[in-house]
Amino acid sequence: MRALDWIVLIAFLAFIALYGLWRGRHSNTTSNYLLAGRSLRWYTVLFSIMATQASAITFLSTPGQAYADGMRFIQFYLGLPLAMVVLSITVVPLFHRLKVYTAYEYLEQRFDGRVRTLAAALFLIQRGLAAGLTIYAPALIFATILGWDIFWMNLVFGGVVVFYTASGGTRAVSHTQTVQVLIIFTGMAVACAMLLHLLPAQVSLLDATRLAGKLGKLESIDPSFNLHSRYTLWSGLIGGFFLQLSYFGTDQSQVQRYLTGKSVAHSRMGLLFNGLLKIPMQISILFLGVLVFVFYQFTAPPIFFNAGQVAAIRHAPQAAAYADLEQQYAALHEEKQAAIGGLLTAMRRGDAAGEARAGSGLMQTNHEMQAVRESAIDLLADRHPGMDRKDTNYVFLTFLVHYLPVGLLGLVIAAIVAAAMGSTAAELNALAATTTVDFYRRFRRRQPQAAPAGAQASAAEERRTVRFSRAATLFWGLFAVLFADYASRLGSLIEAVNILGSLFYGTILGIFLTAFYMPRVNGRAVFRAALLAELLVLACFLWSDISFLWYNLVGCLAVMGLGWLQSVNLHNE
Amino acid sequence: MSVQLKDPHHEPDQADNAGGDKPLLFRAWRSWYILVIAELALIILLLAWITRVFH
Numbered sequence: 357m358r359a360l361d362w363i364v365l366i367a368f369l370a371f372i373a374l375y376g377l378w379r380g381r382h383s384n385t386t387s388n389y390l391l392a393g394r395s396l397r398w399y400t401v402l403f404s405i406m407a408t409q410a411s412a413i414t415f416l417s418t419p420g421q422a423y424a425d426g427m428r429f430i431q432f433y434l435g436l437p438l439a440m441v442v443l444s445i446t447v448v449p450l451f452h453r454l455k456v457y458t459a460y461e462y463l464e465q466r467f468d469g470r471v472r473t474l475a476a477a478l479f480l481i482q483r484g485l486a487a488g489l490t491i492y493a494p495a496l497i498f499a500t501i502l503g504w505d506i507f508w509m510n511l512v513f514g515g516v517v518v519f520y521t522a523s524g525g526t527r528a529v530s531h532t533q534t535v536q537v538l539i540i541f542t543g544m545a546v547a548c549a550m551l552l553h554l555l556p557a558q559v560s561l562l563d564a565t566r567l568a569g570k571l572g573k574l575e576s577i578d579p580s581f582n583l584h585s586r587y588t589l590w591s592g593l594i595g596g597f598f599l600q601l602s603y604f605g606t607d608q609s610q611v612q613r614y615l616t617g618k619s620v621a622h623s624r625m626g627l628l629f630n631g632l633l634k635i636p637m638q639i640s641i642l643f644l645g646v647l648v649f650v651f652y653q654f655t656a657p658p659i660f661f662n663a664g665q666v667a668a669i670r671h672a673p674q675a676a677a678y679a680d681l682e683q684q685y686a687a688l689h690e691e692k693q694a695a696i697g698g699l700l701t702a703m704r705r706g707d708a709a710g711e712a713r714a715g716s717g718l719m720q721t722n723h724e725m726q727a728v729r730e731s732a733i734d735l736l737a738d739r740h741p742g743m744d745r746k747d748t749n750y751v752f753l754t755f756l757v758h759y760l761p762v763g764l765l766g767l768v769i770a771a772i773v774a775a776a777m778g779s780t781a782a783e784l785n786a787l788a789a790t791t792t793v794d795f796y797r798r799f800r801r802r803q804p805q806a807a808p809a810g811a812q813a814s815a816a817e818e819r820r821t822v823r824f825s826r827a828a829t830l831f832w833g834l835f836a837v838l839f840a841d842y843a844s845r846l847g848s849l850i851e852a853v854n855i856l857g858s859l860f861y862g863t864i865l866g867i868f869l870t871a872f873y874m875p876r877v878n879g880r881a882v883f884r885a886a887l888l889a890e891l892l893v894l895a896c897f898l899w900s901d902i903s904f905l906w907y908n909l910v911g912c913l914a915v916m917g918l919g920w921l922q923s924v925n926l927h928n929e
Numbered sequence: 930m931s932v933q934l935k936d937p938h939h940e941p942d943q944a945d946n947a948g949g950d951k952p953l954l955f956r957a958w959r960s961w962y963i964l965v966i967a968e969l970a971l972i973i974l975l976l977a978w979i980t981r982v983f984h
Contacts, residue, residue, distance in 0.1 A: 398953070430976065437969040441962045449950075569983025576976035589973070620950045624958065631965040635972050 357502060357757075361766030368539065368770040372532050372777065373516045379531040380524015389525035389822045390457050390789045392616040400530050401626030404613045406633070407533035407778030409603075410540065412494035413749075415641065415772050420661075420748030422645025423652075426573040431587040432905070433638050435597030439604055440631030444624040446872065447605045452620045457793045459611040459868070466871040467879030469798070474886055475867050476794040479608055480787060482860040484832060487783040488839030489856070493749070494776045498769075500664040501753045510837050513773060514780070518833035521781045522826045526789075529781045530616055536774035543771020544640065546764050547756065551647040554759055556654050559700070564650040566703050567696070570715050571653075571722065573646045586903045595905030598912050599858060602865035607857075609786035648755050653696055656689045659732045661750035665743060666736070674735045681732045685725060692721035784836070788828035796824050858904045859897060862911020863890045869912060870919045881922035882915065889914035 383389040464472035495509040578588045604610045617623030695718040702710030893911040
């Protein structure tokens with residue numbers, strides 16, 4: 357990073373902090389602080405929803421996923437539009453009518469306090485841990501590629517987020533997220549333009565797409581019904597539908613975003629536009645990764661993208677062997693240039709036989725390169741047992757750092773930091789809201805002296821609640837940073853976040869669906885069912901190889917089924 | 930689905946359901962739902978086509 361990049365990044369951070377502070381300056385009541393006074397328009401709700409879901413991990417890890425594995429990750433999002441429609445019909449009008457602050461408030465009225473506490477506690481555990489990943493993941497990657505100090509990164513980025521989230525509450529979060537989404541789109545557009553510019557002059561976008569397709573990177577839809585395959589059309593449509601239903605319908609970090617809508621219509625429009633835009637956005641991000649892959653067909657890629665691991669082996673006894681593998685890798689890369697040229701010519705001429713011949717030659721060389729790469733990773737793992745053998749998180753940032761011109765690099769880094777800040781702010785905001793509304797206020801209400809009497813006492817109580825919310829935001833910010841260190845031992849970070857979510861989402865969704873659609877099931881039955889369902893999901897995670905997207909379905913159906921059985925049993929007793 | 934919360938701590942909202950429940954652009958919400966689902970179907974078909982044609 358040069359001086360101009362730093363100026364762009366620092367200017368962006370300062371602007372976001374000040375803009376958040378200004379936007380949230382009137383957040384002095386509970387409704388204003390936690391729900392922006394329920395006054396936001398649909399496009400602010402939309403940007404807020406998008407910025408909450410898209411973290412820095414989305415922009416660092418997703419292109420890397422496409423680089424390594426092609427476009428099939430897109431299937432993960434196929435259930436999202438359906439979930440947006442169902443939520444718009446059912447949950448949005450219900451929550452608006454009940455005027456709840458958190459999704460879990462509803463559960464106390466429908467069942468009892470225990471169920472509300474259980475669901476809120478599951479959310480706090482899951483989201484508290486995920487917030488750690490959201491803060492730490494980009495810090496770890498920046499530290500590895502740019503050599504930045506993780507401690508200072510957490511302190512500066514985390515500090516700015518906590519500063520405006522704690523001071524301005526939801527209003528500050530939602531308005532800064534709007535700016536952040538615009539920066540993110542700009543950054544991605546810049547990265548895409550640069551990639552196209554950096555491809556060899558004779559390679560058009562269509563050539564690049566055809567080449568990627570020939571090398572298997574455009575295989576987006578797998579229609580097979582395979583429970584063990586992580587991403588298929590059906591796991592995306594069914595498992596993904598339940599995951600997104602749970603995420604957007606019961607996860608306070610999203611529920612809080614659309615509860616800020618000034619009416620049912622504004623909240624619905626926000627969700628439905630998210631249903632329209634999310635998949636095209638993810639396709640664009642994945643396609644960026646595919647373009648990076650095509651770019652590295654013409655330009656020699658590093659044998660392993662995690663520069664930290666590579667730097668460490670340079671001074672180890674394995675250094676000579678590693679350098680030898682690097683030479684072999686570079687020689688194979690040179691060798692395959694002729695095959696790529698032949699393939700492009702055959703494709704342009706429509707010469708099917710030549711295309712097949714050159715394509716198989718290219719695939720063969722890529723397999724050989726992959727074998728050399730595996731040997732290099734084995735060497736790295738010999739030196740550092742237990743290291744992450746995947747380098748997908750480092751692919752995109754490595755490309756940006758090496759090939760983006762000065763100034764533009766700062767802008768794209770600012771876009772990634774914007775994504776990190778937007779999702780972290782929403783998470784801290786939601787954690788603070790749940791801690792305040794579902795625990796603190798309930799606890800205070802049980803104390804006779806805490807009951808407000810008169811307008812003055814009520815105003816004092818409001819001030820106390822807002823103060824507590826600010827303190828809770830600060831607490832969860834610190835908690836997230838402290839937990840974050842564990843993230844370094846996980847694999848692909850975006851998958852880690854999704855797997856972590858899937859361990860809890862099914863159970864929480866089951867509780868809510870039981871509340872909505874099974875009026876005969878009472879609180880006692882659903883409480884027991886939820887505990888058993890959570891154990892079942894954890895058992896699936898520990899002892900089965902079912903793809904994680906199915907945990908959402910398993911957890912949800914287990915709560916509903918066991919809840920129904922329990923209620924029949926209790927009724928018979 | 931018709932449960933009402935009675936919470937004395939919930940103050941009246943500043944903009945209580947301002948703008949009503951009318952969708953933008955279309956007359957009925959159903960049109961929006963159909964649009965979202967139709968776009969999803971189109972995307973799946975497009976991706977399936979890309980998978981087949983560019984293989």
